[in-house]
Amino acid sequence: MILTVTPNPALDVTYRVSELEVGESHRVDAPVTRAGGKGVNVARVVTQTGGHALVLATAGGATGSRFAADLLASGLPHELVPVAAETRTSIAIVDEADASTTMLNEAGRPLTVEEWEHLGEAADRLSIPAQCLVASGSLPTDAPEGFYASLVAVARDRGIPSIIDTSGPGLVLAARAGAHVLKPNRRELAETTGESDPLDGAAQLIGLGAGLVFVSLGEKGMLALSASDPSRPLRARLDSPLRGNATGAGDAAVAAIASCLVEGERDPAAMLSRAVAWSAAAVLAPLAGELAPGFAELERRLVLSPA
Template identity: 55%
Template sequence: MILTVTPNPALDLTWRVDRLIEGGTHRADAGAARAGGKGLNVARVAHAEGADVLAITTTGGRVGQEFAAELGASGVPHALVPVVAETRRSIAVVDESLGDTTIINERGSNPTDPEWAALLAEVVERLPGTRVLVVSGSVPPGAPDSLLPMLIAVGRDAGVPVIVDTSGPALLRAADAGATVLKPNAAELVEATGITDPVAGARSLIARGTELVLLSLGAEGMLAVTASALVHARLDEPLAGNPTGAGDAGVAACAVLYAEGVRDPEQILRRATAWSAAAVLTPLAGDISPRWTELEQQLFLSYPDPASFRKDPS
Protein backbone atom coordinates (compact mmCIF):
# COMPACT_ATOMS: atom_id res chain seq x y z
CA MET A 1 0.00 0.00 0.00
CA ILE A 2 1.03 3.61 -0.65
CA LEU A 3 0.29 5.82 2.35
CA THR A 4 0.09 9.56 1.63
CA VAL A 5 0.10 12.32 4.24
CA THR A 6 -1.07 15.85 3.44
CA PRO A 7 -0.19 18.21 6.31
CA ASN A 8 -1.94 21.24 4.78
CA PRO A 9 -4.93 20.11 2.69
CA ALA A 10 -7.08 22.45 0.64
CA LEU A 11 -10.40 22.55 -1.11
CA ASP A 12 -9.23 23.23 -4.67
CA LEU A 13 -11.47 25.61 -6.62
CA THR A 14 -10.90 25.93 -10.38
CA TRP A 15 -12.45 28.41 -12.81
CA ARG A 16 -11.80 28.74 -16.54
CA VAL A 17 -12.09 32.15 -18.23
CA ASP A 18 -11.66 33.20 -21.86
CA ARG A 19 -8.95 35.72 -20.98
CA LEU A 20 -7.67 36.78 -17.56
CA ILE A 21 -7.34 40.57 -17.42
CA GLU A 22 -5.71 42.15 -14.40
CA GLY A 23 -8.23 44.38 -12.62
CA GLY A 24 -11.06 43.23 -14.91
CA THR A 25 -14.41 41.56 -14.27
CA HIS A 26 -14.74 38.01 -15.57
CA ARG A 27 -17.62 35.62 -16.20
CA ALA A 28 -17.15 31.89 -16.01
CA ASP A 29 -19.16 28.72 -15.93
CA ALA A 30 -19.55 27.01 -12.57
CA GLY A 31 -16.15 26.14 -11.16
CA ALA A 32 -14.97 22.75 -10.02
CA ALA A 33 -14.40 22.00 -6.32
CA ARG A 34 -12.14 19.13 -5.35
CA ALA A 35 -10.52 17.92 -2.14
CA GLY A 36 -6.87 18.64 -2.75
CA GLY A 37 -3.45 19.30 -1.38
CA LYS A 38 -0.39 17.67 -2.87
CA GLY A 39 -0.61 14.37 -1.01
CA LEU A 40 -4.24 13.92 -2.00
CA ASN A 41 -3.38 14.63 -5.62
CA VAL A 42 -0.71 11.92 -5.39
CA ALA A 43 -3.24 9.49 -3.94
CA ARG A 44 -5.83 10.29 -6.64
CA VAL A 45 -3.40 9.62 -9.47
CA ALA A 46 -1.99 6.44 -7.95
CA HIS A 47 -5.50 5.16 -7.15
CA ALA A 48 -6.72 5.89 -10.69
CA GLU A 49 -3.78 3.91 -12.06
CA GLY A 50 -4.70 0.87 -9.98
CA ALA A 51 -2.41 1.23 -6.96
CA ASP A 52 -3.49 0.39 -3.43
CA VAL A 53 -3.49 3.73 -1.58
CA LEU A 54 -4.66 5.39 1.61
CA ALA A 55 -4.67 9.17 1.98
CA ILE A 56 -4.36 10.66 5.48
CA THR A 57 -5.06 14.33 6.12
CA THR A 58 -6.90 16.75 8.41
CA THR A 59 -10.25 18.43 7.97
CA GLY A 60 -12.07 21.18 9.83
CA GLY A 61 -14.82 23.79 9.64
CA ARG A 62 -17.46 24.37 6.96
CA VAL A 63 -14.92 24.18 4.15
CA GLY A 64 -13.73 20.92 5.68
CA GLN A 65 -17.24 19.51 5.45
CA GLU A 66 -17.36 20.19 1.70
CA PHE A 67 -13.81 18.82 1.43
CA ALA A 68 -14.78 15.59 3.21
CA ALA A 69 -17.94 15.13 1.13
CA GLU A 70 -16.08 15.49 -2.16
CA LEU A 71 -13.30 13.16 -1.04
CA GLY A 72 -15.86 10.59 0.04
CA ALA A 73 -17.54 10.76 -3.37
CA SER A 74 -14.19 10.37 -5.15
CA GLY A 75 -13.71 6.78 -4.07
CA VAL A 76 -10.11 7.39 -2.96
CA PRO A 77 -9.50 5.47 0.30
CA HIS A 78 -8.78 7.94 3.07
CA ALA A 79 -8.65 8.63 6.79
CA LEU A 80 -9.50 12.12 8.08
CA VAL A 81 -8.23 13.56 11.34
CA PRO A 82 -10.67 16.21 12.65
CA VAL A 83 -9.21 19.60 13.62
CA VAL A 84 -10.78 22.81 14.87
CA ALA A 85 -9.15 25.10 12.29
CA GLU A 86 -10.92 25.69 8.98
CA THR A 87 -9.59 23.74 6.00
CA ARG A 88 -7.99 26.20 3.61
CA ARG A 89 -8.91 26.86 -0.03
CA SER A 90 -6.79 27.01 -3.17
CA ILE A 91 -8.05 28.96 -6.18
CA ALA A 92 -6.90 28.32 -9.75
CA VAL A 93 -8.01 30.55 -12.64
CA VAL A 94 -7.22 29.10 -16.06
CA ASP A 95 -6.77 31.56 -18.94
CA GLU A 96 -8.14 29.63 -21.93
CA SER A 97 -6.60 31.92 -24.55
CA LEU A 98 -3.04 31.77 -23.21
CA GLY A 99 -3.15 28.39 -21.52
CA ASP A 100 -1.81 29.98 -18.32
CA THR A 101 -3.04 29.28 -14.82
CA THR A 102 -3.06 31.79 -11.95
CA ILE A 103 -3.13 30.23 -8.49
CA ILE A 104 -3.98 31.76 -5.12
CA ASN A 105 -3.27 29.50 -2.13
CA GLU A 106 -4.55 30.28 1.33
CA ARG A 107 -1.75 29.63 3.82
CA GLY A 108 -3.81 27.45 6.14
CA SER A 109 -4.12 27.36 9.92
CA ASN A 110 -1.93 25.36 12.25
CA PRO A 111 -3.61 22.47 14.11
CA THR A 112 -3.02 22.15 17.84
CA ASP A 113 -0.32 19.89 19.25
CA PRO A 114 -2.88 17.21 20.24
CA GLU A 115 -4.32 17.31 16.70
CA TRP A 116 -0.84 16.84 15.20
CA ALA A 117 -0.31 13.96 17.64
CA ALA A 118 -3.55 12.39 16.38
CA LEU A 119 -2.33 12.69 12.79
CA LEU A 120 0.99 11.05 13.67
CA ALA A 121 -0.80 8.27 15.55
CA GLU A 122 -3.00 7.62 12.50
CA VAL A 123 0.11 7.28 10.33
CA VAL A 124 1.79 4.90 12.78
CA GLU A 125 -1.36 2.77 12.97
CA ARG A 126 -1.49 2.43 9.17
CA LEU A 127 2.20 1.66 8.58
CA PRO A 128 1.92 -2.15 8.84
CA GLY A 129 1.53 -3.32 5.26
CA THR A 130 2.66 0.03 3.84
CA ARG A 131 5.31 -0.18 1.12
CA VAL A 132 5.82 3.57 0.57
CA LEU A 133 5.09 6.63 2.70
CA VAL A 134 4.55 9.92 0.84
CA VAL A 135 4.56 13.22 2.74
CA SER A 136 3.59 15.91 0.30
CA GLY A 137 2.83 19.61 0.33
CA SER A 138 3.39 22.64 2.50
CA VAL A 139 3.00 22.76 6.26
CA PRO A 140 0.77 25.44 7.81
CA PRO A 141 2.39 28.52 9.32
CA GLY A 142 3.34 27.78 12.89
CA ALA A 143 3.57 24.01 12.44
CA PRO A 144 6.28 22.46 14.61
CA ASP A 145 9.67 22.10 12.92
CA SER A 146 9.73 18.53 14.20
CA LEU A 147 6.62 17.48 12.22
CA LEU A 148 8.32 16.35 9.00
CA PRO A 149 11.30 14.71 10.76
CA MET A 150 8.88 12.76 12.98
CA LEU A 151 6.85 11.54 10.00
CA ILE A 152 10.03 10.52 8.18
CA ALA A 153 11.38 8.82 11.32
CA VAL A 154 8.29 6.65 11.83
CA GLY A 155 8.51 5.56 8.20
CA ARG A 156 12.20 4.77 8.40
CA ASP A 157 11.75 2.93 11.70
CA ALA A 158 9.16 0.74 9.99
CA GLY A 159 11.55 0.07 7.09
CA VAL A 160 9.36 2.02 4.66
CA PRO A 161 10.83 4.31 1.96
CA VAL A 162 9.71 7.91 2.45
CA ILE A 163 9.09 10.28 -0.48
CA VAL A 164 8.77 13.96 0.43
CA ASP A 165 7.60 16.86 -1.74
CA THR A 166 7.84 20.15 0.16
CA SER A 167 9.65 23.47 0.00
CA GLY A 168 11.55 26.08 2.00
CA PRO A 169 13.29 25.12 5.24
CA ALA A 170 11.09 22.01 5.44
CA LEU A 171 12.94 20.63 2.41
CA LEU A 172 16.25 20.82 4.27
CA ARG A 173 14.72 19.26 7.38
CA ALA A 174 13.39 16.41 5.25
CA ALA A 175 16.85 15.78 3.77
CA ASP A 176 18.48 15.89 7.22
CA ALA A 177 15.90 13.41 8.51
CA GLY A 178 16.84 10.93 5.76
CA ALA A 179 13.92 11.12 3.33
CA THR A 180 14.51 8.50 0.65
CA VAL A 181 13.35 10.70 -2.25
CA LEU A 182 12.87 14.46 -2.49
CA LYS A 183 11.02 16.18 -5.34
CA PRO A 184 11.53 19.94 -5.46
CA ASN A 185 11.21 22.14 -8.51
CA ALA A 186 14.08 24.35 -9.61
CA ALA A 187 12.85 27.47 -7.78
CA GLU A 188 12.19 25.56 -4.56
CA LEU A 189 15.66 24.04 -4.69
CA VAL A 190 17.34 27.44 -5.01
CA GLU A 191 15.14 28.90 -2.28
CA ALA A 192 16.01 26.11 0.15
CA THR A 193 19.71 25.65 -0.58
CA GLY A 194 20.79 29.04 -1.95
CA ILE A 195 22.62 27.16 -4.73
CA THR A 196 21.76 28.25 -8.28
CA ASP A 197 23.41 25.25 -9.95
CA PRO A 198 20.58 22.67 -9.95
CA VAL A 199 22.82 19.61 -9.92
CA ALA A 200 24.97 20.97 -7.12
CA GLY A 201 21.84 21.97 -5.22
CA ALA A 202 20.35 18.50 -5.60
CA ARG A 203 23.57 16.83 -4.50
CA SER A 204 23.70 19.08 -1.44
CA LEU A 205 20.42 17.43 -0.40
CA ILE A 206 21.94 14.01 -1.05
CA ALA A 207 24.90 14.95 1.14
CA ARG A 208 22.41 15.68 3.93
CA GLY A 209 20.93 12.19 3.77
CA THR A 210 18.54 11.62 0.88
CA GLU A 211 19.10 8.99 -1.84
CA LEU A 212 17.35 10.40 -4.92
CA VAL A 213 16.30 13.89 -5.95
CA LEU A 214 13.69 14.23 -8.70
CA LEU A 215 14.05 17.82 -9.84
CA SER A 216 11.24 19.36 -11.90
CA LEU A 217 12.47 21.77 -14.57
CA GLY A 218 9.08 22.79 -15.97
CA ALA A 219 9.05 22.82 -19.76
CA GLU A 220 12.63 21.51 -19.76
CA GLY A 221 11.59 18.22 -18.21
CA MET A 222 13.00 16.57 -15.11
CA LEU A 223 16.31 15.46 -13.62
CA ALA A 224 17.02 12.36 -11.55
CA VAL A 225 20.05 13.02 -9.35
CA THR A 226 21.83 10.57 -7.05
CA ALA A 227 25.31 10.67 -5.57
CA SER A 228 26.68 9.01 -8.71
CA ALA A 229 24.05 9.38 -11.46
CA LEU A 230 22.50 12.23 -13.41
CA VAL A 231 19.71 11.58 -15.91
CA HIS A 232 17.64 14.14 -17.82
CA ALA A 233 14.24 13.45 -19.41
CA ARG A 234 12.21 15.80 -21.58
CA LEU A 235 9.75 15.97 -24.43
CA ASP A 236 10.79 17.59 -27.70
CA GLU A 237 8.13 20.30 -27.18
CA PRO A 238 6.37 21.51 -24.01
CA LEU A 239 2.68 20.70 -23.69
CA ALA A 240 -0.02 23.37 -23.38
CA GLY A 241 -2.50 22.94 -20.56
CA ASN A 242 -2.89 23.24 -16.80
CA PRO A 243 0.37 22.48 -14.97
CA THR A 244 -1.33 22.40 -11.56
CA GLY A 245 -0.72 18.94 -10.12
CA ALA A 246 1.97 17.95 -12.63
CA GLY A 247 4.58 17.57 -9.90
CA ASP A 248 2.15 15.54 -7.80
CA ALA A 249 1.65 13.13 -10.70
CA GLY A 250 5.43 12.70 -10.87
CA VAL A 251 5.49 11.86 -7.17
CA ALA A 252 2.67 9.36 -7.70
CA ALA A 253 4.69 7.64 -10.43
CA CYS A 254 7.72 7.42 -8.16
CA ALA A 255 5.60 6.05 -5.31
CA VAL A 256 3.97 3.39 -7.50
CA LEU A 257 7.34 2.17 -8.77
CA TYR A 258 8.89 2.21 -5.30
CA ALA A 259 5.94 0.16 -4.05
CA GLU A 260 6.73 -2.35 -6.80
CA GLY A 261 10.37 -2.53 -5.69
CA VAL A 262 11.82 -0.45 -8.53
CA ARG A 263 14.86 1.65 -7.59
CA ASP A 264 16.45 2.38 -10.98
CA PRO A 265 16.67 6.20 -11.35
CA GLU A 266 16.21 6.08 -15.13
CA GLN A 267 13.04 3.99 -14.92
CA ILE A 268 11.64 6.18 -12.17
CA LEU A 269 12.51 9.36 -14.06
CA ARG A 270 10.91 8.12 -17.28
CA ARG A 271 7.60 7.28 -15.58
CA ALA A 272 7.59 10.41 -13.40
CA THR A 273 8.19 12.69 -16.38
CA ALA A 274 5.51 10.97 -18.45
CA TRP A 275 2.91 11.19 -15.69
CA SER A 276 3.80 14.83 -15.02
CA ALA A 277 3.34 15.65 -18.70
CA ALA A 278 0.07 13.70 -18.81
CA ALA A 279 -1.23 15.74 -15.88
CA VAL A 280 -0.80 18.96 -17.89
CA LEU A 281 -3.31 17.59 -20.42
CA THR A 282 -6.10 17.30 -17.84
CA PRO A 283 -8.18 20.19 -16.44
CA LEU A 284 -7.87 19.33 -12.73
CA ALA A 285 -5.02 18.41 -10.41
CA GLY A 286 -5.10 14.77 -9.38
CA ASP A 287 -5.78 13.40 -12.87
CA ILE A 288 -3.52 12.27 -15.71
CA SER A 289 -4.31 11.67 -19.36
CA PRO A 290 -4.28 8.08 -20.63
CA ARG A 291 -1.81 9.39 -23.19
CA TRP A 292 0.95 8.93 -20.60
CA THR A 293 2.10 5.68 -22.22
CA GLU A 294 2.48 7.47 -25.55
CA LEU A 295 4.31 10.35 -23.88
CA GLU A 296 6.66 7.96 -22.12
CA GLN A 297 7.73 6.58 -25.48
CA GLN A 298 8.36 10.10 -26.81
CA LEU A 299 10.74 11.13 -24.05
CA PHE A 300 14.35 12.03 -24.77
CA LEU A 301 16.69 10.68 -22.10
CA SER A 302 20.28 11.81 -21.73
CA TYR A 303 23.16 11.61 -19.28
CA PRO A 304 24.45 15.18 -19.39
CA ASP A 305 27.58 16.74 -17.99
CA PRO A 306 26.54 18.41 -14.71
CA ALA A 307 28.23 21.60 -15.90
CA SER A 308 25.68 21.92 -18.72
CA PHE A 309 23.03 23.05 -16.20
CA ARG A 310 25.12 25.83 -14.70
CA LYS A 311 24.01 29.31 -15.60
CA ASP A 312 26.47 31.55 -17.36
CA PRO A 313 27.47 34.16 -14.74
CA SER A 314 27.77 36.78 -17.48
Protein backbone atom coordinates in the same frame (compact mmCIF):
# COMPACT_ATOMS: atom_id res chain seq x y z
CA MET B 1 -0.78 0.47 -0.53
CA ILE B 2 0.71 3.98 -0.74
CA LEU B 3 -0.01 6.15 2.29
CA THR B 4 -0.18 9.87 1.46
CA VAL B 5 0.01 12.37 4.31
CA THR B 6 -1.28 15.91 3.71
CA PRO B 7 -1.07 18.14 6.79
CA ASN B 8 -2.27 21.22 4.89
CA PRO B 9 -5.03 20.06 2.52
CA ALA B 10 -7.33 22.40 0.61
CA LEU B 11 -10.67 22.58 -1.06
CA ASP B 12 -9.67 23.24 -4.67
CA VAL B 13 -11.87 25.61 -6.66
CA THR B 14 -11.10 25.84 -10.40
CA TYR B 15 -12.51 28.53 -12.67
CA ARG B 16 -12.01 28.60 -16.45
CA VAL B 17 -12.08 31.85 -18.46
CA SER B 18 -11.75 32.30 -22.20
CA GLU B 19 -9.15 35.01 -21.57
CA LEU B 20 -8.01 36.45 -18.25
CA GLU B 21 -7.86 40.25 -18.26
CA VAL B 22 -6.26 41.57 -15.09
CA GLY B 23 -8.36 44.21 -13.39
CA GLU B 24 -11.51 43.38 -15.38
CA SER B 25 -14.74 41.56 -14.47
CA HIS B 26 -15.31 38.11 -15.94
CA ARG B 27 -18.52 36.14 -16.30
CA VAL B 28 -17.74 32.50 -15.59
CA ASP B 29 -19.46 29.14 -15.35
CA ALA B 30 -19.75 27.46 -11.95
CA PRO B 31 -16.32 26.25 -10.82
CA VAL B 32 -15.22 22.68 -10.28
CA THR B 33 -14.79 22.18 -6.54
CA ARG B 34 -13.16 19.15 -4.98
CA ALA B 35 -10.81 17.91 -2.28
CA GLY B 36 -7.23 18.85 -2.99
CA GLY B 37 -3.77 19.24 -1.57
CA LYS B 38 -0.62 17.61 -2.89
CA GLY B 39 -1.03 14.27 -1.13
CA VAL B 40 -4.65 14.01 -2.22
CA ASN B 41 -3.58 14.64 -5.83
CA VAL B 42 -0.93 11.94 -5.52
CA ALA B 43 -3.54 9.47 -4.28
CA ARG B 44 -5.91 10.33 -7.13
CA VAL B 45 -3.22 9.62 -9.73
CA VAL B 46 -2.15 6.39 -8.02
CA THR B 47 -5.77 5.23 -8.06
CA GLN B 48 -6.34 6.26 -11.69
CA THR B 49 -3.33 4.20 -12.76
CA GLY B 50 -4.52 1.06 -10.99
CA GLY B 51 -2.67 1.39 -7.69
CA HIS B 52 -3.94 1.55 -4.14
CA ALA B 53 -3.60 4.67 -1.99
CA LEU B 54 -4.90 5.89 1.36
CA VAL B 55 -5.28 9.61 2.07
CA LEU B 56 -4.43 10.84 5.55
CA ALA B 57 -5.22 14.52 6.06
CA THR B 58 -6.74 17.02 8.44
CA ALA B 59 -10.19 18.57 8.07
CA GLY B 60 -11.90 21.38 9.94
CA GLY B 61 -14.87 23.71 9.73
CA ALA B 62 -17.43 24.02 6.95
CA THR B 63 -14.74 23.81 4.26
CA GLY B 64 -13.41 20.67 5.90
CA SER B 65 -16.88 19.13 5.73
CA ARG B 66 -17.04 19.80 1.98
CA PHE B 67 -13.51 18.40 1.66
CA ALA B 68 -14.55 15.21 3.46
CA ALA B 69 -17.76 14.88 1.44
CA ASP B 70 -15.84 15.04 -1.83
CA LEU B 71 -13.34 12.39 -0.72
CA LEU B 72 -16.26 10.14 0.16
CA ALA B 73 -18.04 10.80 -3.15
CA SER B 74 -14.85 10.18 -5.14
CA GLY B 75 -14.31 6.79 -3.52
CA LEU B 76 -10.79 7.62 -2.34
CA PRO B 77 -9.95 5.63 0.81
CA HIS B 78 -9.12 8.13 3.53
CA GLU B 79 -8.80 8.93 7.20
CA LEU B 80 -9.25 12.50 8.39
CA VAL B 81 -7.98 13.96 11.64
CA PRO B 82 -10.55 16.50 12.93
CA VAL B 83 -9.05 19.93 13.68
CA ALA B 84 -10.54 23.18 14.96
CA ALA B 85 -9.03 25.34 12.20
CA GLU B 86 -11.00 25.82 8.99
CA THR B 87 -9.57 23.85 6.05
CA ARG B 88 -8.13 26.32 3.55
CA THR B 89 -9.33 27.01 0.01
CA SER B 90 -7.19 27.18 -3.13
CA ILE B 91 -8.47 28.94 -6.24
CA ALA B 92 -7.17 28.17 -9.73
CA ILE B 93 -8.04 30.42 -12.68
CA VAL B 94 -7.34 28.72 -15.98
CA ASP B 95 -6.85 31.09 -18.92
CA GLU B 96 -7.90 29.12 -21.99
CA ALA B 97 -6.36 31.67 -24.35
CA ASP B 98 -2.76 30.90 -23.40
CA ALA B 99 -3.24 27.74 -21.29
CA SER B 100 -1.82 29.46 -18.20
CA THR B 101 -3.10 28.97 -14.66
CA THR B 102 -3.17 31.59 -11.91
CA MET B 103 -3.23 30.17 -8.39
CA LEU B 104 -4.51 31.79 -5.19
CA ASN B 105 -3.43 29.56 -2.31
CA GLU B 106 -4.56 30.39 1.20
CA ALA B 107 -2.07 29.78 3.97
CA GLY B 108 -3.04 26.95 6.28
CA ARG B 109 -4.27 27.91 9.72
CA PRO B 110 -2.33 26.72 12.81
CA LEU B 111 -3.03 23.36 14.42
CA THR B 112 -2.79 22.68 18.12
CA VAL B 113 -0.04 20.56 19.66
CA GLU B 114 -2.59 17.83 20.33
CA GLU B 115 -3.78 17.87 16.72
CA TRP B 116 -0.21 17.45 15.46
CA GLU B 117 0.21 14.54 17.85
CA HIS B 118 -2.99 12.91 16.56
CA LEU B 119 -1.84 13.32 12.95
CA GLY B 120 1.54 11.77 13.73
CA GLU B 121 -0.06 8.89 15.62
CA ALA B 122 -2.40 8.21 12.69
CA ALA B 123 0.51 8.19 10.24
CA ASP B 124 2.40 5.75 12.45
CA ARG B 125 -0.61 3.42 12.72
CA LEU B 126 -1.55 3.54 9.03
CA SER B 127 2.03 2.97 7.92
CA ILE B 128 1.89 -0.63 9.16
CA PRO B 129 0.14 -2.01 6.03
CA ALA B 130 1.71 0.60 3.70
CA GLN B 131 4.41 -0.15 1.12
CA CYS B 132 5.44 3.48 0.70
CA LEU B 133 4.84 6.69 2.65
CA VAL B 134 4.39 9.97 0.77
CA ALA B 135 4.25 13.30 2.63
CA SER B 136 3.51 16.31 0.46
CA GLY B 137 2.89 20.01 0.46
CA SER B 138 3.41 23.07 2.56
CA LEU B 139 2.93 23.00 6.31
CA PRO B 140 0.36 25.16 8.11
CA THR B 141 1.45 28.27 9.99
CA ASP B 142 3.47 27.53 13.13
CA ALA B 143 3.86 23.85 12.21
CA PRO B 144 6.72 21.88 13.79
CA GLU B 145 9.57 22.05 11.25
CA GLY B 146 10.55 18.47 11.99
CA PHE B 147 7.13 16.93 11.21
CA TYR B 148 8.13 15.52 7.82
CA ALA B 149 11.42 14.29 9.27
CA SER B 150 9.41 12.40 11.89
CA LEU B 151 7.47 10.68 9.08
CA VAL B 152 10.77 9.67 7.45
CA ALA B 153 11.64 8.00 10.76
CA VAL B 154 8.25 6.24 10.83
CA ALA B 155 8.83 4.86 7.33
CA ARG B 156 12.34 3.76 8.18
CA ASP B 157 11.10 1.92 11.28
CA ARG B 158 8.52 0.12 9.11
CA GLY B 159 11.13 -0.76 6.48
CA ILE B 160 9.34 1.15 3.71
CA PRO B 161 10.55 4.01 1.48
CA SER B 162 9.54 7.61 2.14
CA ILE B 163 8.97 10.38 -0.41
CA ILE B 164 8.89 13.99 0.77
CA ASP B 165 7.68 16.80 -1.49
CA THR B 166 8.01 20.12 0.31
CA SER B 167 10.37 23.09 0.64
CA GLY B 168 12.22 25.15 3.24
CA PRO B 169 13.43 23.79 6.58
CA GLY B 170 11.11 20.78 6.30
CA LEU B 171 12.96 19.67 3.16
CA VAL B 172 16.38 20.07 4.79
CA LEU B 173 15.35 18.18 7.92
CA ALA B 174 13.81 15.38 5.82
CA ALA B 175 17.12 15.05 3.98
CA ARG B 176 19.01 14.87 7.27
CA ALA B 177 16.57 12.22 8.47
CA GLY B 178 17.52 10.08 5.46
CA ALA B 179 14.44 10.39 3.26
CA HIS B 180 14.47 7.81 0.48
CA VAL B 181 13.29 10.38 -2.10
CA LEU B 182 12.95 14.16 -2.12
CA LYS B 183 11.04 15.91 -4.93
CA PRO B 184 11.25 19.72 -4.89
CA ASN B 185 10.81 21.87 -7.97
CA ARG B 186 13.56 24.16 -9.19
CA ARG B 187 12.28 27.27 -7.40
CA GLU B 188 11.70 25.45 -4.10
CA LEU B 189 15.17 23.90 -4.26
CA ALA B 190 16.87 27.24 -4.94
CA GLU B 191 14.99 28.95 -2.10
CA THR B 192 15.83 26.12 0.29
CA THR B 193 19.50 25.54 -0.54
CA GLY B 194 20.56 28.93 -1.89
CA GLU B 195 21.89 27.21 -5.02
CA SER B 196 20.76 28.61 -8.39
CA ASP B 197 21.99 25.51 -10.22
CA PRO B 198 19.49 22.69 -9.50
CA LEU B 199 22.23 20.08 -9.75
CA ASP B 200 24.21 21.83 -7.01
CA GLY B 201 21.06 22.08 -4.90
CA ALA B 202 20.29 18.39 -5.37
CA ALA B 203 23.88 17.51 -4.46
CA GLN B 204 23.51 19.52 -1.26
CA LEU B 205 20.45 17.45 -0.25
CA ILE B 206 22.26 14.23 -1.12
CA GLY B 207 25.15 15.38 1.08
CA LEU B 208 22.73 15.88 3.96
CA GLY B 209 21.51 12.29 3.74
CA ALA B 210 18.80 11.96 1.07
CA GLY B 211 18.85 8.81 -1.06
CA LEU B 212 17.42 10.19 -4.30
CA VAL B 213 16.54 13.73 -5.36
CA PHE B 214 14.22 14.48 -8.28
CA VAL B 215 13.95 18.14 -9.31
CA SER B 216 11.09 19.37 -11.51
CA LEU B 217 12.36 21.79 -14.16
CA GLY B 218 9.07 22.76 -15.81
CA GLU B 219 9.20 22.58 -19.59
CA LYS B 220 12.84 21.47 -19.34
CA GLY B 221 11.81 18.19 -17.75
CA MET B 222 13.29 16.76 -14.58
CA LEU B 223 16.67 15.78 -13.22
CA ALA B 224 17.57 12.98 -10.83
CA LEU B 225 20.57 12.55 -8.58
CA SER B 226 21.24 9.39 -6.58
CA ALA B 227 23.38 8.99 -3.48
CA SER B 228 24.47 5.60 -4.80
CA ASP B 229 25.97 7.16 -7.94
CA PRO B 230 26.24 10.95 -7.48
CA SER B 231 28.67 11.31 -10.38
CA ARG B 232 25.95 10.31 -12.88
CA PRO B 233 23.04 12.75 -12.67
CA LEU B 234 20.26 12.16 -15.18
CA ARG B 235 17.82 14.41 -16.98
CA ALA B 236 14.64 13.51 -18.86
CA ARG B 237 12.37 15.71 -20.94
CA LEU B 238 9.80 15.40 -23.70
CA ASP B 239 10.96 15.86 -27.27
CA SER B 240 8.81 19.03 -27.41
CA PRO B 241 7.07 21.14 -24.71
CA LEU B 242 3.36 20.76 -23.95
CA ARG B 243 0.78 23.48 -23.36
CA GLY B 244 -1.73 22.99 -20.59
CA ASN B 245 -2.42 23.29 -16.87
CA ALA B 246 0.74 22.51 -14.93
CA THR B 247 -1.10 22.44 -11.58
CA GLY B 248 -0.60 18.97 -10.13
CA ALA B 249 2.19 17.98 -12.51
CA GLY B 250 4.64 17.58 -9.63
CA ASP B 251 2.11 15.48 -7.72
CA ALA B 252 1.77 13.17 -10.73
CA ALA B 253 5.55 12.80 -10.73
CA VAL B 254 5.49 11.81 -7.06
CA ALA B 255 2.75 9.28 -7.79
CA ALA B 256 4.92 7.81 -10.55
CA ILE B 257 7.95 7.50 -8.28
CA ALA B 258 5.86 5.94 -5.50
CA SER B 259 4.31 3.42 -7.90
CA CYS B 260 7.78 2.42 -9.09
CA LEU B 261 8.95 1.84 -5.52
CA VAL B 262 5.89 -0.26 -4.70
CA GLU B 263 6.55 -2.36 -7.79
CA GLY B 264 10.14 -2.92 -6.65
CA GLU B 265 11.65 -0.66 -9.31
CA ARG B 266 14.79 1.03 -7.97
CA ASP B 267 16.50 2.16 -11.19
CA PRO B 268 16.64 5.99 -11.12
CA ALA B 269 16.40 6.16 -14.92
CA ALA B 270 13.19 4.11 -14.98
CA MET B 271 11.70 6.14 -12.13
CA LEU B 272 12.66 9.40 -13.81
CA SER B 273 11.13 8.34 -17.12
CA ARG B 274 7.79 7.46 -15.57
CA ALA B 275 7.80 10.61 -13.46
CA VAL B 276 8.30 12.87 -16.48
CA ALA B 277 5.71 11.01 -18.58
CA TRP B 278 3.04 11.17 -15.85
CA SER B 279 3.90 14.78 -15.12
CA ALA B 280 3.41 15.63 -18.80
CA ALA B 281 0.09 13.77 -18.85
CA ALA B 282 -1.03 15.84 -15.85
CA VAL B 283 -0.32 19.04 -17.79
CA LEU B 284 -2.75 17.85 -20.47
CA ALA B 285 -5.48 17.00 -17.93
CA PRO B 286 -8.10 19.61 -16.94
CA LEU B 287 -7.71 19.20 -13.17
CA ALA B 288 -4.94 18.47 -10.70
CA GLY B 289 -4.87 14.84 -9.64
CA GLU B 290 -5.63 13.49 -13.11
CA LEU B 291 -3.67 12.14 -16.07
CA ALA B 292 -4.77 12.67 -19.64
CA PRO B 293 -5.48 9.46 -21.63
CA GLY B 294 -2.45 8.02 -23.36
CA PHE B 295 -0.01 8.82 -20.58
CA ALA B 296 1.87 5.58 -21.22
CA GLU B 297 2.64 6.66 -24.79
CA LEU B 298 4.29 9.87 -23.58
CA GLU B 299 7.14 7.83 -22.13
CA ARG B 300 8.17 6.91 -25.67
CA ARG B 301 8.68 10.61 -26.44
CA LEU B 302 11.22 11.09 -23.68
CA VAL B 303 14.79 12.21 -24.22
CA LEU B 304 16.98 10.76 -21.45
CA SER B 305 20.51 12.09 -21.06
CA PRO B 306 23.22 12.88 -18.49
CA ALA B 307 22.38 16.07 -16.60
